[in-house]
Amino acid sequence: MYSGGYTGKILRVNLTDQTAKKEKLSSKIAKDFIGGAGFGVKFLFDEVKAGIDPLSPENKLIFAPGPFTGTPVPCTSRLTVTAKSPLTNLVGMGLSGGFFPAELKFAGYDILIIEGRAEKPTFITIKDGEVHFRDASKIWGTQTFDCQQIIKDTLSDQNFRISCIGPAGERLSRIACIMNERRAVGRKGLGAVMGSKNLKAIAVRGSGSLNISSQEKFKTARSQMLKAMKQSPVLYPEFSMTGTxxxxxxxxxxxxxxxxxxxxxxxxxxxxxxxxxxxxxxxxxxxxxxxxxxxxxxxxxxxxxxxxxxxxxxxxxxxxxxxxxxxxxxxxxxxxxxxxxxxxxxxxxxxxxxxxxxxxxxxxxxxxxxxxxxxxxxxxxxxxxxxxxxxxxxxxxxxxxxxxxxxxxxxxxxxxxxxxxxxHIKGLELPGYDVRGAKAHGLSYATSYTGADHNRGYAFQEIFGIPVPYPVDRLSIEGKGKLTKWNQDVRTATADCPTLCVFIFDMALAGTSLKNTASLMEAVTGIAFTPEEVARVGERVNNLARAFNVREGVTRADDRFPERLMTEPLKGGAAKGQLISEEDLKVMLDEYYTVRGWDLDTGIPSREKLVELGLEYVADQLGVK
Amino acid sequence: MIKVKIYTIMELKKVCGQREFELSIPEGSTVRDLLSLMINQWGDQLSVRLYKPGSDSVLPHIRLMVNGRSIEFLKGMETVLQDGDEFSMLPLVAGG
Incomplete structure (x- = not known):
């Protein structure tokens, strides 16, 4: 049983019948999925049926910070928002920082699940244990910054932290985002999901605090993390003054x-x-x-x-x-x-x-x-x-x-x-790296459970030259299947689940991230983890997310690039002449599926792999042998 | 002599004064030779940003590339440069 980090509560809000109920977070889910992306994928798979319209009341919006969020572990006010994406019709997940994630924890919740659809424009307020449904007709149509300020003024409390949508989300644009202050849960059209629920905003205010299971272990683990951050050649002062x-x-x-x-x-x-x-x-x-x-x-x-x-x-x-x-x-x-x-x-x-x-x-x-x-x-x-x-x-x-x-x-x-x-890949517009000159980064785009997503398995080895877990030739396809699995699983388990800012992972903790997460999990939550168990959480989340997508009809044929990247070599620059040919993709996918334990023809996780990850019920649902 | 295009960013660009420029070097020159020539031109300002203190080992956060490929996947410092090659010196940056 956990004894810190988690609040122990899930808040389930139903907009259709205007009810809010609190549920207990089980220890098993905490151990198996940690938080953030893990919670998002777990509840999405279990509660959102295959084939639903993402803009229907049957879709759910799952806001999930992690066990570190709101604690003194630095750089952990992060959360994931997960739903079926109206852009990809697959797992839709966006991440954001700011203050909203920590505030949700201070209000007492590890997970906020939004269900149903309000009859008319609505915003909800969550103040510790109190949840209210409020008329949003006057703020419907406002842009996001004005919306946040009007809500704070209306509530006569400038300390509320607010997630909201703008005119794009109201109009169900499938590229609409959710904003909190100046931060965005940007990708996969989750703003349209919020708009489809007639939900303009969520305002949160909390007065609680989070327990630390072992102060002594925490002091050691946190100081090791801060030391690694200070030793990074790029975090201070450069990155802190320039950003991305x-x-x-x-x-x-x-x-x-x-x-x-x-x-x-x-x-x-x-x-x-x-x-x-x-x-x-x-x-x-x-x-x-x-x-x-x-x-x-x-x-x-x-x-x-x-x-x-x-x-x-x-x-x-x-x-x-x-x-x-x-x-x-x-x-x-x-x-x-x-x-x-x-x-x-x-x-x-x-x-x-x-x-x-x-x-x-x-x-x-x-x-x-x-x-x-x-x-x-x-x-x-x-x-x-x-x-x-x-x-x-x-x-x-x-x-x-x-x-x-x-x-x-x-x-x-x-x-x-x-x-x-x-x-695009699977409907999601390509992010900012021409992967013809960064092959593992490309393979991650092709196989990520959210489509072309730089946040799922960022190949920092290729983009920045960081030699963890080993040096990588960005222009070669050799070994990129194994590397991509490592990037996806470790990033998921050590950044997107606990939840930790990915920049800290990339720039300071890449080589020690599994150990860092295991130490902090034990110190903060009291749940013992080995580094191998942490990595296994990442693998579990990626397999469960793949299973959600398989249930929606994804096959190997969907794991590919736009034609331009496979037929037009780069015309200039330091990667001139590079492309990812059909054969290159085949070689990389074969290796990736093999190390993943997925069927080479279909890309479906094997029963053996799912059982190994404690996901037998998923194998049953998918009908895999 | 052959011509090599040099590409730098961040603090190395500031030292060299330009993002892209050409240098002429003797035929058969290696990456090591090119760096020596550049240190001769820009002195300690460049060497302290490239090498570990008191050694000729390149700092771990500096990536050296020839035609877009890290030299560790070529012949390292002994990689022989050809006329028209592009040599990149990239310090670690962050953010994605």
Missing amino acids: PTNVDNTCALGIFPAKNWSATGLFTPADQIGIEALQTRRIGKEPCYGCPVGCSQLRLARTGPYAGILTEGPEFETLYSLGGQTGVDDMDSIIAADRLCDELGLDSISAGVTVGFAMELFEKGILTLADTGGLKLNFGNHEAMNRLIRLIAFREGIGSVLSDGVKIASEKIGKGAERFAM
Whole structure:
């Protein structure tokens, strides 16, 4: 039985009948799934039936911080939000930091499950044990920052922490996000799920605190973690002052900063225009997440032209890719403005940017015309058109109505060969690394349970050259199946479950993460873990998530890349000539399925593997022998 | 002589003054030779950012690449450079 870290309670809120009930978190679920992504996948598989419409009341939104969240373990105010994604029709999971995750724990909950659909626009307040359903008709239509402030004013308490949707989520855009303060649960269209439930916002205020099972063990484990962070060559002072945009410089150097809808990677490399030196001229301060001594989250202010005076958090590397490289825009201030716009309107800035870049290529190829775009000249590099189009997408107006559901659905509606230019895997728009020059990173995109997701199995060995668990040649396909399994399982178990910021994992703890998590789990929760047991949690979560997707019809045929990445070699830069051929993919997938214990033909987990992971009931449901 | 394109980022770019530039080196030069030449040009400012103190071992967080491939997968410091090669010196950055 756990004796710290966890609050021990699950809060289940039903919007249809306006009820809230508290359930006990079992010790077995805590041991088998730890928290965060583990809880999200477990409850999604068990409670959301196959084949449901993700935008129906049958879908559920599962907010799950981890056992470290709200404790003095640094950099752990993180949570996952899990639902069936309306963008991929598979496991949809987004992560976010900020203060909301810790506040949910202080209010007394390890998991918040939202069910049903409210009859009319609603927001809920959770203040410790009290849950109230409130009329949101007056705030329906507000952008996310105004929404949060109005709720705080209405409740006469500025200390509520709020997750909410903007106009995009209200209009069920399948690339809508959930915002908390300036942080986003960005990907997989979870804002649309919230919108489909007529749920504008969740406001949380807690006064509790979390027990630490063994103060003595905790002191030792925490000091070891802080020591590793201090020894990182990059966390202090660099990363704490710059945040993620240094990766623009890095990926441009590697020739993998995707450009112009992935048609000009290595040719359009705007490191001087939107790399870290340029961006630091716009930096005015930082806004760390709760309990984070690093504080990578930077505030930057646009200073020129029509964008002067617009403030944003970031833009993060991914946004500099999606609203910069991907669209051919190298005007920094316009990207700051577009990032802010996405946050205000509640759009995932990655999917929004990829969708804009997709529309730009269609326009340049004549598949979309001025008549289609309502007069918008959607050429690559047109930052004014980009900012205008983001608004149209969020409000489903004009050409935005076609694009509001992401590139896969848009390409099917547009036809005329548009599918070839839709850069997605399983429906999720590609994030910011041209994986033709980073093969394990690519294999993780192809096999991740959430589609093309950089957060599932980030190959830091290839992107940053960190030699853990061993040095890796980014341009080779050899051994990438085994490496991808390691990346996915260890990252899941040590970052996404406990929940720990992935940047700390990548930059300070990669080599010791399993031991670090095991030590902290025992010290915080009292549940004994070996490093091997921690890794096994990651494997369990990835297999259960795969099983959810198999139940939805996923097979080996879905684990692949857009045609462009398999047929068009990179035209310039340090990875010139690279692609991932059909044969390359086959070799990597065969190895990956083999080390995973999945069927080589179907990609379905074997009964033996599921039983080994304590998931026999899953094998029964899938009917695997 | 052959020409090699040098690509740097972050603090190494600041030392060298440019993100991309060309250097002429004798035919048959290795990565080790190129680095010696560069240290001669930029002195301690460069060497302290490249090497462990008091040694000629490259710091573990500096990635050296030839044509996009880490030199540990080529012939390390003895990798022979060819005319037109791109040599990258990339300190560790963070964030994704």
